[in-house]
Amino acid sequence: MTINRQTRRRVLQSILAGPVLAGLGTTIKAFGQDADEAITAADQALDVFDFERVARAKLPPAHFGYLATGVDGDATLHANVAGFANYSLRVRRLISVGNIDMSVNLFGTNWDSPIVLDPVGSQRAFHPDGELAVARAARSRKHLQILSTVASNSVEDVTEARGAPIWYQLYPTDQWAVTQALVSRARAAECPVLVLTVDLQGGTNRVSLGHAIRRDTRDCTACHVSKPPRLLEELPRKPMFRGLDTSAVTDLTPLDMNWDFIKRLRDIWPRKLVVKGIATREDGELAVGHGVDGLVVSNHGGRGEDSGRASIDSLQEVAAGVGGRMPILVDGGIRRGSDIFKALALGATAVGIGRPYIWGLASFGQEGVEKVLDILRRELLFAMRQAGTRSIAEINRSFVVNNRQ
Numbered sequence: 001m002t003i004n005r006q007t008r009r010r011v012l013q014s015i016l017a018g019p020v021l022a023g024l025g026t027t028i029k030a031f032g033q034d035a036d037e038a039i040t041a042a043d044q045a046l047d048v049f050d051f052e053r054v055a056r057a058k059l060p061p062a063h064f065g066y067l068a069t070g071v072d073g074d075a076t077l078h079a080n081v082a083g084f085a086n087y088s089l090r091v092r093r094l095i096s097v098g099n100i101d102m103s104v105n106l107f108g109t110n111w112d113s114p115i116v117l118d119p120v121g122s123q124r125a126f127h128p129d130g131e132l133a134v135a136r137a138a139r140s141r142k143h144l145q146i147l148s149t150v151a152s153n154s155v156e157d158v159t160e161a162r163g164a165p166i167w168y169q170l171y172p173t174d175q176w177a178v179t180q181a182l183v184s185r186a187r188a189a190e191c192p193v194l195v196l197t198v199d200l201q202g203g204t205n206r207v208s209l210g211h212a213i214r215r216d217t218r219d220c221t222a223c224h225v226s227k228p229p230r231l232l233e234e235l236p237r238k239p240m241f242r243g244l245d246t247s248a249v250t251d252l253t254p255l256d257m258n259w260d261f262i263k264r265l266r267d268i269w270p271r272k273l274v275v276k277g278i279a280t281r282e283d284g285e286l287a288v289g290h291g292v293d294g295l296v297v298s299n300h301g302g303r304g305e306d307s308g309r310a311s312i313d314s315l316q317e318v319a320a321g322v323g324g325r326m327p328i329l330v331d332g333g334i335r336r337g338s339d340i341f342k343a344l345a346l347g348a349t350a351v352g353i354g355r356p357y358i359w360g361l362a363s364f365g366q367e368g369v370e371k372v373l374d375i376l377r378r379e380l381l382f383a384m385r386q387a388g389t390r391s392i393a394e395i396n397r398s399f400v401v402n403n404r405q
Helices: 005-017 019-031 050-056 061-068 075-086 131-141 155-164 174-187 206-213 231-237 259-264 282-287 311-322 339-347 357-365 367-387
Strands: 088-089 104-106 109-111 115-117 143-146 167-170 194-197 272-278 294-297 328-329 350-353 400-402
Touching: 050 061, 050 339, 050 357, 050 367, 061 282, 061 357, 075 088, 075 311, 075 339, 088 339, 088 367, 104 115, 115 367, 131 143, 131 155, 131 357, 131 367, 143 155, 155 174, 155 231, 167 174, 194 259, 259 272, 294 311, 294 357, 311 328, 311 339, 339 350, 357 367
Parallel strands: 115 143, 115 350, 143 167, 167 194, 194 272, 272 294, 294 328, 328 350
Antiparallel strands: 088 400, 104 109
């Protein structure tokens, strides 16, 4: 029997309108990631995005906007996340993966995981304990923590909460006396590594954040000098700047800062020096030539530039320029364990996360941060098993395919 096109169409329409597919659609909606129900405890989280939904609901618009936005049209912000989808894993079979070693060594210190808690400023905007809760989570889960210059808690208090030395991220400012005071404090706190941020030089236009601030109708004068808050006016309230004369500071990253600044910084910092914000092979090679000890491939989470280029894409050429002569960290857009695996395969020694652990902090404090770390470590463990890699050292470029080639 021959069925004409019109008859086939009626049959298909009947099936689509029927209870079977209608029920399937309900099931997909109920169990999909767009489900309306938010988790009420950290241990309910299935992935880090569960915490993002809670943080969005809990935080004031300006505070969540500070965390969630980029610059200009947010192109780099979105590219950082989307960039990982351009790479696929090449999985191997019939390899014994009963014992997996996820440890890494950074400057002579062994860490149980390659996941680093990146510097994020003003963390009390997300939870009353701020960086102290993060430090306790880092201590509990044995992770490296990097403290921001504009943190809500001092380097001394965070080091005490962490129970071990932490790395210190430096915004050098355009006043050398202030810079010297910040570095001196980091030395006194026995920070083993100074992380110099260089990817905010020149200023930014944070359009999306501006819109978020407009939507926030709270009276913020108890927390901020002005609305919208201007960072330079807020500096005297930041623990690392208390007691310092910041009246002449006009920029956190001087416009005239160049590679000669590395030598100047070396004169007052005798320990390991890492430069954060490198994105090209040329600058990777220059860093080696200027005696830098390590690099962080970064675009400040899409908040430093609107180049539209993902950190994961920058990583490969920086790694090629460095040629294994120093450790390389990368941050920006890491949301899953498979993202971490891809970064390690493309040349990273370790990875930094920012927004995911802050989502956890905003949602459930220390417990939320711990759960974020647990989820990412578990996902990385699965990726390593699936690829047949039994240690971080075994992960290399052969385990990743560039889908655009």
